Amino acid sequence: MDIKEQLKIIKRKTVEVIKEEELLDLLKTGKPLRVKLGIDASGPDIHLGFAVVLRKLREFQDLGHKAVLIVGDFTGKIGDPSGRSKTRPQLTDEEIKKNIKKYSYQIFKILNPDRTEFRCNSEWLDKLTAADIVNLSSKYTVARMLERDDFSIRYKKNKPIAIHELLYSLFQAYDSISIKADVELGGTDQTFNFVTARDIQREFGQQPQVVITMPLLEGLDGKLKMSKSYNNYIGISEPPKEIYGKIMSLPDNLIMRYYELTTDLGNGELKKIRNRLKSGENPRNLKASLAYRVVSMYHSEKEAKAAGEEFTRIFKKKGLPEEIPIHKVKAKKIWIVKLLTEAGLASSNSEARRLINQGGVTVDGGKLTDESYELEIKKEVIIKAGKRKFAKVIPS
RNA sequence: GGGGAGGUACCCAAGUGGCCAAAGGGGGCAGACUGUAAAUCUGUUGGCGAAGCCUUCGGAGGUUCAAAUCCUCCCCUCCCCA
DSSP, rough: OOOOHHHEEEEEEEESSEHHHHHHHHHHHHOOOOEEEETTTTTOOBBBBHHHHHHHHHHHHHTTEEEEEEEEEHHHHOOTSOOTTTTTOOOHHHHHHHHHHHHHHHHHSSSSSGGEEEEEEEHHHOOHHHHHHHHHHTOOOHHTTTTTTHHHHHHHOOOOOOOHHHHHHHHHHHHHHTTTSSSSEGGGGHHHHHHHHHHHHHHTTTOOOEEEEEOOBBBBBBBBBBOOOGGOBBBBOHHHHHHHHHHTTTTGGGGHHHHHHHHHOOOOHHHHHHHHHHHTTTHHHHHHHHHHHHEEEEESSHHHHHHHHIIIIISSSSOOSSSSSEEESSSSEEEEHHHHHTTTTTSSSHHHHHHHTTEEEEEEEEEOTTTTTTOOOOOOOEEEEEEEEEEEEOOO
């Protein structure tokens, strides 16, 4: 393919390419490029935000380049030695292996396995001696580290920054050296690390990597970036109706953003959708077709359709879902509060009481307001708690 | 090493002997409304089958009828000086 054409594809929907001329030169060589992407060894769900980056990586693969996935198992194994971060628990080799498996299952929904190389950074980081680490850290200064937004904010706010956090930045750079990355891909929040890597690579006599950053997708709350720790994410391997429902719960002002970043629609089609929104079409419909698209991408059109129908049934028509979890009860009579807790509709008796008092509980469609009610279990009964939780209670 | 300021629930943050299961905000949940799990408004937000009790304000002890609050020791963070 023509190099200009390649460049155009690569640049689509990116935020920044550092530097474009260098990328052009690399493309001109005609060799498959090594495109680095770092992933977390703790193996969380891959969400739509990360998928933005993965889909870009897939585009590289389709142009004949190689994806090099770096599993951060070194940092994973150490955990956070200061114990400050709960999100960095210590992982064993076993767990890491399991996580990689779990990861690849999700990743290959997007990437092409034939052009993917999985590497663990403990491969080279484990081998570093104290002398190596001193040498590596001599290549960078504290002042430059503190330029990083995240660090400078914390520093100004008198929040702690542990020294190993600074080191981790350097280790990431060292990853790039070890795998001889031509390009590194990631979200805009990673810019600093990626650029640091360029400097360090130069110090080690290596051609600096080209840095390509992608926009950060906002999460369900509409404000913060999508992330597991904010619990505002949509995982690509979540069940179809979860993905569908979560997209329906997006704030309306995020509709276009999601169309742009989570689908492969081109400018023409995006424009059409933008016009439909402007002309006053019910945003609900546009969200529904977005949800349909996304579910189709990661599951199938058939499942997307089913998820859509289910959504209409439950929320528009206030009906019942297709499948309702069954809860068997032995006793002839049971206290409603206890039943809600046992059936998993409430996490504690207190919460169950709250639900009842707030009018969130119905039994076979009838609202229940007495928290001391004893329910007789003679036949099958459908309990609904809140808008989305159901249980079918049957005598056993 | 010396001096100072701090550590409160999911997060931020008030409270400096009883009225404190702990203000306020964020987030979560529920209800109303609707176009939907949008937006907006209202309510609610430790646990235990009533009263009452139990656990929770960095940790361990102590004083007191009573401790987030006072005392002792310890751990952690930040600032200034060296």
